[in-house]
Amino acid sequence: MEGAYNLKYSFIGEWYDNQASLIRRFNVFYYPTDDTLEMFDLKNRKTFVRRVKVNGITLDKFYIGCTLYILGRLIKIVDFACEDTKNKLLRDMQVTFGMIKPTPTTTAGKILTHFHTHGLRVTKMKKARLSDEDVSVLFRRMVTDPTYPFLLEFLTGQHVYGLELVGRDAVESAIKIVGDKDPLKAEPDTIRALYGLDAVRNCVHVSSNVEDALFDIDYFFPPPALRSSRLTLTATLSNCTLCIVKPHAVREGKLGAALEEIDSAGFDITALNMFIVENINAAEFYEVYKGIVPEYKGMVEELASGPCVAMEIVAKDKNVNTAVEFRKLVGPADPEIARLLRPQTMRAKLGNTKVQNAIHCSDLAEDGLLEVEYFFKILGL
CATH class of the missing domain: 2.30.29.170 (PH-domain like)
Structure with missing residues (x-):
């Protein structure tokens, strides 16, 4: 023993x-x-x-x-x-790079869930706008492909989600999960067969080998010194509010479902980044609840327990207050109460307990912008 x-x-x-x-x-x-x-x-x-x-x-x-x-x-x-x-x-812990091309947020959510259910975990994620140089670097293997000029036009200036995916034989697994470049030739139940339109608008790109995967991850998720100049975040900082998918929900594969709920309820995700929040920052972020909410200590520990995903949320209807309306979608802090009183809310559908309630959102309208700035300006640097 x-x-x-x-x-x-x-x-x-x-x-x-x-x-x-x-x-x-x-x-x-x-x-x-x-x-x-x-x-x-x-x-x-x-x-x-x-x-x-x-x-x-x-x-x-x-x-x-x-x-x-x-x-x-x-x-x-x-x-x-x-x-x-x-x-x-080594095989179980292999990493690869994936990119969700411009596609409705609901489809992006379904793609994230598809990766999770097929054994690949999202361990880094960021929404970014591609320049023509970014496209030429990330699709360097396709420069001589006849579809490349169309791909360059389709992606330049557009928002995409970059992903680091981890799992057993991740490079080969991801290639198999996404399917043939042409959705019409892709195997049934592959991502491109399910959601792709053609060889350019085929939803997802993944690295073709281990060396490319490591290069692509380093390029899309650069070290701090290069973050301000390459693939910068897309926050608008206007009529916005903050949404955090908490670490437990990310681990449980609920991120994709959260994106679907946000989109179908009438909100745009204008910026997104995966963070590891240090305990001192989690305590600072939740300080307004200290001495008021009994779960304060648990909330801090949960936020610092692993990667979370922070999003800037903006209502599609420009005449409404984003923070107020989004708060209604998230629902009561206790998922049990939410399931009784507001069963269509995000916490009712995705939460476990009052601490592990899947989603944080800005409580007060005036806090929305401040919280977005905290994550996308202060922690982002």
Whole structure:
């Protein structure tokens, strides 16, 4: 039994220490028998974090390139630390790049759900406007294809969703899930067969091999130094409100359903980004509830427990107050009460408990813009 208890996977993790202005490297050990982890400082050669269970961190959260929130620090997993771990987990933790082309938001939601139900998790996501240069880089393999001029015209200046997808043999799986480039030739129940129109307007693009996938992910989700100049976010900061799909709902594959609900209720998603919110930022964001709402501590812990998706929401009807109308769609804070009194609301359909109620939205009309700015200006930088 002792051997099983000490079964562990080993990774290399990096943490940027702001105070010292340097990157610290660690061995991050994960013990699957009890979902605990420990960290060993490689430079100082001593234990940095003793074996402990961290809320929200399980084996499926680990993959190369992921960021984990561990006891107040954002740790980026950059490599496997031993061949044994690599051999056991590499196929399950493969990443690939996907892009949802210009398409109705309801269709984008269905595509996200399709990926999830077929075993690929969305671990990064961002809405961005493509320049002609972006198209030439992301579709560099197609420059000599006869459809490329039409593709360039179709995508330039348009909004798309970029995705990092993680799962077993993710590159090959994604290619199989999306189907043939021509929707008429695609296998039934593939994304392009279900939602594509033609070889250009075929809903989705995915990387063709592992090397391309890593390049495309780095290009679409650049490091902080390049974020202001490449594939910038699309927030309008006008008559808007904030919607957050909470970490538990993202994990449970409810993101696609949330997009469908928002679109069908008469709202546009004008900006979207996936965030990992540090505990200190979650506490700051929810500070207005401190001492007022009994669930405050749980709300903070939930928001910091993994990736969430923040969206700027704008009503399609320009004569209504977006924040007020969207608040009605989200519904009562307690999903049980929502299911009784407002069964058509998002929390009634997607929420579990008062803390895990799937969706945060701005409570007050005047807070909508402030909350959007907090995520898309302050945390976005």
